[in-house]
Amino acid sequence: MENDIKEILITKEEIEQKVSELGSILSKEYEGKTPLMVCVLKGATLFMSDLVRHMNIHVEMDFMAVSSYGASTESSGVVRILKDLDTTIEGRDIIIVEDIIDSGLTLSYLVDLFNRRNINSIKIVTLLDKPHRRKVSLTPDLSGFVIPDEFVVGYGLDYNERYRNFPYIGVLKPEVYSR
Numbered sequence: 001m002e003n004d005i006k007e008i009l010i011t012k013e014e015i016e017q018k019v020s021e022l023g024s025i026l027s028k029e030y031e032g033k034t035p036l037m038v039c040v041l042k043g044a045t046l047f048m049s050d051l052v053r054h055m056n057i058h059v060e061m062d063f064m065a066v067s068s069y070g071a072s073t074e075s076s077g078v079v080r081i082l083k084d085l086d087t088t089i090e091g092r093d094i095i096i097v098e099d100i101i102d103s104g105l106t107l108s109y110l111v112d113l114f115n116r117r118n119i120n121s122i123k124i125v126t127l128l129d130k131p132h133r134r135k136v137s138l139t140p141d142l143s144g145f146v147i148p149d150e151f152v153v154g155y156g157l158d159y160n161e162r163y164r165n166f167p168y169i170g171v172l173k174p175e176v177y178s179r
């Protein structure tokens with residue numbers, strides 16, 4: 001299983017340190033407010049669950065499932081909503097929590113959707129940003145690591161639903177997805 005990884009890009013310790021920093025920044029930015037943290041399933045689950053434990057303000061959590069990759073390393077370009085929010089978001093301060101922004105298609109779709117629903121504010125926090133592959137212009141408000149144009153897995157990120165449980169971010173060997 002670990003043989004499928006070409007190199008470790010970000011270690012477990014580096015992730016822990018960064019997530020703690022991001023949690024502190026968000027706690028200060030949202031002091032006195034109760035933001036609604038929206039986790040984009042499934043990739044962002046590990047990041048979200050660690051991030052909220054580094055926030056010392058009240059937060060609410062909700063989950064949205066969208067999918068555009070399937071069993072591929074390229075976005076299909078078609079974003080499908082598989083599960084919508086349970087919470088009414090009118091008037092809320094929304095923090096969208098993502099594991100990675102790649103083409104930007106998933107998030108630009110979600111941001112457009114939220115902006116049509118009378119919210120108070122919206123910010124994007126992502127653990128990883130892969131800016132070289134953007135197909136739409138989109139900049140996160142807060143990002144953990146800018147990474148090169150390689151397909152990565154681990155800490156929530158998958159290839160064909162596997163590798164999400166790896167504690168680090170690793171580059172997948174190309175032969176894994178070309179075989």
Ligand SMILES: O=P(O)(O)OC[C@H]1O[C@H](OP(=O)(O)OP(=O)(O)O)[C@H](O)[C@@H]1O
Nearest residue numbers: 041042043067068069102103104105106
């Ligand atoms: O910027 P983009 O090119 O849109 O790519 C980023 C999105 O792709 C991945 O999700 P995916 O659709 O693979 O679903 P998953 O989170 O369940 O793996 C990832 O978790 C982001 O949500």
Ligand code: HPA
Nearest residue numbers: 102150151152153157158
């Ligand atoms: O590099 C990636 N890895 C896993 N899932 C992804 N979804 C967009 N980019 C990636």
Ligand SMILES: [Mg+2]
Nearest residue numbers: 043069070158
């Ligand atoms: Mg995926």
